[in-house]
Amino acid sequence: MSHSFSLISTLAIGFAIAWALGFLMERIKVPALVGYLLAGIIISPATPGFVGDVNIASELSEIGVMLLMFGVGLHFSMSDLIRVKNIAVPGAILQMGLATCLGAVLAHFWGWPWGQSIVFGMCLSCASTVVLLKGLESRGILESGDGQIAVGWLVVEDIMTVLILVLLPPLASLLGSPLQNTEASLPLWQIIGITLAQVFGFIILMLVVGKRLLPWLLRQVAKTGSRELFTLSVLVFAIGIAYGAAQIFHVSFALGAFFSGMVMRESRYSHRAAMESLPLRDAFAVIFFVGVGMMFDPKVLYEQPLHVLAVLAIIILGKGLVAFGLVLLFRYTLHTALTVEAALAQIGEFSFILAALGLQLKILPQEGMSLVLAGAIISIALNPFAFATIGPARDFIKKRWAFARRMDARIDPMSLMPDSVGSDILHGHVVLVGYGEKGKIILDELLQRHLSVVVVDDHHAVVEELREKKVNSIYGDATDPAILIQAHIHEAAILVLAIDNEILCRKIVETAKILRPTIETVMPAENEEDAKALKADGVAQAFVPDELLAQAIVQFTMSRFGKESEDQKIREEEAEEQKAIERGAL
Template sequence: MIDALFLTFIFLVAGVVSVPIATRLGLGSVLGYLLAGVLISPLLSLLQVDITALQHFAELGVVLMLFLVGLELKPQALWAMRARLVGLGGGQVALTALVVTAVCLGFGESWNTGLAIGLILALSSTAIVIQTLSEKGLLKSDGGQSSFAVLLAQDIIVIPMLAFMPLLASPDLSNIVTEVADTAGSHDSTLLHGLSGWQTTAVTLGAIALVIVGGHYLASPIFRYISIANLREMFTATALLFVVSVTVLMSLVGLSPALGTFLAGVVLASSPYRHELESDIAPFKGLLLGLFFMTVGAGIDFQLLFEKFWLIIALSLGLMIVKAIVLLVLGRLFNIRGSNKWLFGLSLAQAGEFGFVLIAFSESNSVLSQATADILLLIVAISMLLTPLLFILYDKKIAPRYVNDSTGQHSSEFPNDKKIIIAGSGRMGSVVDRMLRLANYDATVIDFSVKRLRALERFGVQNYFGDATRPDILHAAGIEEADILIIAIDDPEQVTKLVKHVVEHYPKLHVIARAHDNNHVYDLWSYGCRDIIRETWDSSLRMGRSTFEALGIPTEQAQQMVDTFNHYDKDSMVAVADAHQTGVPSHENQAYIARIKEHLKERDPEVRATMNALRHGKDSQT
């Protein structure tokens, strides 16, 4: 227990100290974690910590990250990426593998060893690339989306790679181990051991079908049941249980857990619990990814690195140059232009974390010698360590050159469509949402009521489960990119809390808030909200107009009378707003009462005359 706590303490201190410094220096959090791992490496060696075993556990962070990425992609969006998945992803792996194989042949390696090395080094780091692109807000750009397509294709291609690697072993070796070594996504034994070809296929397809069907039909009822307890920690535990279950299932059938959880995320992308899942899992993803990056830095074999320093550095840089050239060529063929082309080429130039898995697997299957495997491990680690520097190069030197270029990243980063978030889907929120959708505006609707969500689902209305007053839920819903926030929550205190938060932290966001009564209007006004709708005001005006019509006043004149009163009331509200005291009822606020009396005395005669003229059908100006 003490050893585990002490080890936890070491990693936490290393991350807490290094990452803020690296971020402040513009190096990014990933490089901060990697450097933290390098710094604590001697201490971990002294304590005889098994870095490899720790890294396998930390790779759960990669799995969680792919799950969260899947939550952002609906199946239609994934289908729309099919050309890039096959063309960019498949092309990148094939071309890189061929070039690296040719280089290995030039160094005197056999063709099977060269091909194995080419396949291993063709993969890129999902963890580093997606984390960095997300931090810099570049994941939605054309270059970011192209990079994501390649990474997803690589995760898919890893599966046939694992099956193909043993075939590259030396033909004179009779004892070939076919099980995958302990990895982030596999164990020493799987359910496929001893099965025939058709049985293996059936089990594999059955596991994928279970993830899809379970995610589509079972996840929502389970989360609905858990949410009844109204305990956030139970929802978090259930979310983690879901992800870990998919990970274990994928491992048992020899598939990539990252690919399986990504698929589960895509299935749940339309779930009403999507934002709640994202906000609850995100902290665990961040911590485990940080641990993973630190284990990469700590796992560098410095003795071998110093012995063959220039050779390993040259091979690492050579690999990154080769991959960058291949990616730039593919980017040009697939019409990726401007700064996006360079973002695409530089972001994927490193080797990936799954390279560690394939290297160990190839060594155990007599494809690679131990000496070659050790050098490859260093090349993978060094290239990952250098990747944040490429992003700094992009930020400082390349991106500024394309600021005014219509083919640069900005053309795809900022769509013209307004992003709208509606907090609350009750009496007001549901009407506003329906009105917007009929006008072809898509809004993200968040509500904490399970009963309301179930009722709206029956009518085909898409909503998301979550407490909109929580900052992490707002972040998951995309508050940073939102243009308009409509607050239609029933509880006035919750409305006030949300207004205070968003006005303070997102001053450029247009906030439209629902007010319970006049006192609530003044409270929201004092906190900076300037677009306030009293929940019964418009219906009261409609009722007043109907009353005028029932009294025999023509419809047009009745509407003019209502408009006159509406303008008068708005002017009155603004005129006395500065006399309001938050938390003090209007009837107990003497300054407010005095200001109201003064305003009524000044304006009432004028409005009375206007209303009377309209009542008798005379022209008048308000």
């Protein structure tokens, strides 16, 4: 069979079996990705019948990782990354170190040399990008505070893994490799310095040059009016930059695509870019799980069942509990700790890459690769259930652990309205939920028009920053009635939602209308059809995101306060000021 037919047959049969098993899994209330993994096992070399091309599936899986990370970058700004740095950076480094120690001790207990044991431990320490993102997306918490902590944590893990992949060859002889070390001429400090310079050089290039160039290029393409050219541009930016970053700066495809998406967020066409790439992202994500299944040999389950169980215990319990403890240590809530624990209690693509490099350098036995694959397959299949147990686990822990009860009972001052805020400000005011890119613009416009505003955001650092600027703000989950009560929703005139998650918006509106049935609500919608549906359902007055979204929401809000003329005057003054700037008068 020719190579082209191998590609077609692998895709056609792989997709068909994945579709059938995914549908079956959903019907029996099991996550569809379990079906995708089973589809990969069915067409793998380890099972009878049709055998797909493992190499092709592996390359297509990499495209899935790129597109998924590009999509995350489109919804994740640099400010979001900086907000979670205090927990993501030390947390990821400590968690990877402790998980590596657990895996190394276990492998050494089996009789492996310490060098092989350390490499095996490192393979168990890094979570899968794709699995984590799918888990957060499926529950609508990708853009929440907990979700951004998990994503930031994973970005740091990616950077650490890139460093490990570069350092492993020169350190191979120290770890017991019989191969000659071709990089021994370079001292270790120089290798580390070069690697860090490449990683941070790429990041700086994207944030300085890419942040200006990519949005400009996308704007020029959008002006042509060609939809297929626009979609092609998105693919070029997502895949091309990820590939170029890997070739030139030696960073991972995932990290390259993530920063590509993050700088594209600055474009007013970022929402359209996300929509255009969504079908491809979903299709290639399926291929990723099928590809993982194809690499698995079920024989390891009955040949070494105790070893497999021990590996799973480290991945799900050991690694998860380490992350859980670290998050609590940083004084975050029990729910945040459980979310991060569930998100990281699995391994995936980076573990395979590390294991393959270990095999190549002869510092990991074939048995280690089989155990890593078994641990990945089973932990990925169980990960959706880990997310599903967050609520029950939280209740269970609170009942039996006094410290957890104190953590939940501890009132954060940021979640309370300061006594210094006068009652006149907290009557007939605007409650703005979300202080992201849209929220910042809307808040600035409303304050410029001298309206009273209370901001609700689930980022502690954001609320601290707002209070330093003397902006009335509350830290917490806006679906929690107690948080909305602190925002005095029962006396507010309008609720403005500056977040893109419709499911979350509906929950917030439902809670708000229980506390104040007559309150008016405003929010963004994916498209005109969704906007009409939201209005017909009595949920909110909705606006389709574009470059004028914030302006439309502000104009609507001002009209409800009967201040259209004041709003128009301010806009005319802004227009005159802009003209003066263009003339060089200012």
